[in-house]
Amino acid sequence: MSTPSQAEVRQAIAGAGTIVVKVGSSSLTQPSGHLDPDKLDALVTALAHVRLMGARVVLVSSGAIAAGFGPLGFDARPSDVATQQATAAVGQGLLMARYETAFGRFGIHVGQILITAEDTIRATQYRNVERTLERLLDLGVIPIINENDSLASNEIRFGDNDRLSALMANLVRADALVLLTDVDALYTAPPSQPGSKRVAYVPNVVDALGDIQVSGSGSKVGTGGMVTKLEAARVAAVSGIPTVLTCAANAGPAMMGDPVGTVFAPVNARGSARRLWIGFAADPRGTIVVDAGAAQAIRGGRASLLAAGALEVHGDFSAGDPVWVDSESGEHLARGLAGFDSEEIPQMLGRNTAQLKRFLGPQFAHPLVHRDNLVLV
Numbered sequence: 021m022s023t024p025s026q027a028e029v030r031q032a033i034a035g036a037g038t039i040v041v042k043v044g045s046s047s048l049t050q051p052s053g054h055l056d057p058d059k060l061d062a063l064v065t066a067l068a069h070v071r072l073m074g075a076r077v078v079l080v081s082s083g084a085i086a087a088g089f090g091p092l093g094f095d096a097r098p099s100d101v102a103t104q105q106a107t108a109a110v111g112q113g114l115l116m117a118r119y120e121t122a123f124g125r126f127g128i129h130v131g132q133i134l135i136t137a138e139d140t141i142r143a144t145q146y147r148n149v150e151r152t153l154e155r156l157l158d159l160g161v162i163p164i165i166n167e168n169d170s171l172a173s174n175e176i177r178f179g180d181n182d183r184l185s186a187l188m189a190n191l192v193r194a195d196a197l198v199l200l201t202d203v204d205a206l207y208t209a210p211p212s213q214p215g216s217k218r219v220a221y222v223p224n225v226v227d228a229l230g231d232i233q234v235s236g237s238g239s240k241v242g243t244g245g246m247v248t249k250l251e252a253a254r255v256a257a258v259s260g261i262p263t264v265l266t267c268a269a270n271a272g273p274a275m276m277g278d279p280v281g282t283v284f285a286p287v288n289a290r291g292s293a294r295r296l297w298i299g300f301a302a303d304p305r306g307t308i309v310v311d312a313g314a315a316q317a318i319r320g321g322r323a324s325l326l327a328a329g330a331l332e333v334h335g336d337f338s339a340g341d342p343v344w345v346d347s348e349s350g351e352h353l354a355r356g357l358a359g360f361d362s363e364e365i366p367q368m369l370g371r372n373t374a375q376l377k378r379f380l381g382p383q384f385a386h387p388l389v390h391r392d393n394l395v396l397v
C-alpha cells in the first residue's frame with residue numbers, strides 16, 4: 021500500500037461513513053477535575069452535526085470517575101482501585117444522563133455500552149458486541165462506550181480508553197478514528213517543554229516516531245497521556261484506519277478535514293477485524309512453547325498449532341483465553357486463543373492427532389490453537 025498524502029488522509033476522515041470518536045476525561049472536566057457540562061455540550065453539538073449529516077458515530081467517552089467523585093463528596097479523584105470503581109459506578113449514570121439530555125436537543129438517541137477486555141475476547145461475546153453496535157448504528161443511535169470500570173480487575177482491564185477506542189474502530193470497521201484530548205496536537209516533545217513543535221502529519225506511526233518524545237498524562241484526570249494515544253493510532257493504522265488527534269474544541273473542524281491537530285495515515289490495508297482483535301485486545305494469560313518445525317509452520321501464516329509441535333505450556337488459562345506462542349529460544353511468534361485449558365495440555369504435548377484420539381479421546385483431536393485464532397506478531 022503506498023503512503024497517502026496528508027491531504028488525502030484528511031479527506032478520507034472528512035468523508036468517513038462510520039467514525040469512532042474518543043474523548044478523554046481531561047476534555048470533559050474543569051481544572052478542579054469535576055465534569056464540565058459546557059465542554060460536554062460543545063462536544064455533543066459537534067458530534068450531532070456529523071451524525072445529522074449522515075455519518076454513523078460511535079463515542080468512546082471517559083469521565084465516569086470525574087463525574088462521580090464530586091457528588092460523593094471527595095475533593096479529588098480517588099487513587100485506590102476499589103474507590104475508583106465505586107466512583108465510576110456512581111459517575112457513569114450521571115455522565116450518561118448528561119449525554120442523553122445534550123443529544124436529545126438534536127433528536128438523537130444514545131445507547132450505553134460498558135465493556136471489559138474479558139467480555140470481548142471470546143468469539144461469541146465479540147460477535148454479540150459487534151451485532152449490538154451494528155444494530156444501534158442502523159437505528160441511528162450514537163453508542164456511548166466506556167470501560168466497565170466497576171467490573172474490570174487490574175489484570176484484565178483495557179486500562180485506558182485510547183486503546184479501547186482503536187479496538188472499537190476496528191470492530192465496527194470505522195473509516196476514521198478521532199482522538200480528542202486537552203492538547204491540540206501531537207508535539208515533538210511534551211508541550212510543556214520549550215521548543216516542542218506541532219506534528220501535523222505522521223505517515224507511518226509504526227516506525228516513524230523515533231524522534232518524538234512522549235510522556236504520560238499531563239492532567240490530574242487523564243490516565244494514559246500521549247503514550248496510549250500513539251498506541252491507539254498504531255492499532256488503528258495497522259487496521260487500515262486513519263486517525264486524527266486534536267483537542268475537543270477542534271472536534272468539528274477535525275471531522276471536516278480541516279488542517280488541525282495531527283493526522284496519522286493507515287499503514288496497512290484493512291485486515292480481518294477479528295484477527296486484529298486477538299492481536300491487540302487482551303494480554304496473554306500463558307505461553308505455549310513450540311519446536312522448530314511448528315515455529316516454521318506458524319511463521320508461514322497458515323498453519324494451526326498442533327499438539328505434536330508443542331513442547332511446554334506455562335501459565336494458568338482456560339480454553340478461549342489469549343496465549344503467546346513462543347519459540348524454544350523464547351521469541352514471541354504469535355498470539356492466539358487457546359483451544360484447551362492449560363491443565364489439559366501437558367498430556368497432549370508432542371502427540372499427533374491419531375495418538376490424541378486413541379489415548380485421550382476424540383475431543384482432544386483438535387489443534388491447541390486453530391489458525392483462525394492465531395495472529396503473527
Ligand SMILES: Nc1ncnc2c1ncn2[C@@H]1O[C@H](COP(=O)(O)OP(=O)(O)O)[C@@H](O)[C@H]1O
Nearest residue numbers: 044045046201207209235237238242243244245
Ligand atoms: N509529545 C507530546 N505531545 C502532546 N502531548 C503530550 C506529549 N507527551 C505527553 N503529552 C501529554 O499528554 C496529555 C494528554 O493525555 P491525557 O492527560 O491522558 O488526556 P486524556 O484525558 O484526553 O486521555 C497532554 O495534556 C500532554 O501533557
Ligand SMILES: N[C@@H](CCC(=O)OP(=O)(O)O)C(=O)O
Nearest residue numbers: 045082083084085180181243
Ligand atoms: N473509564 C475511566 C477513564 C479511563 C481513561 O482512559 O481516561 P482518559 O485517559 O481520560 O481517557 C472513566 O470513565 O473515568
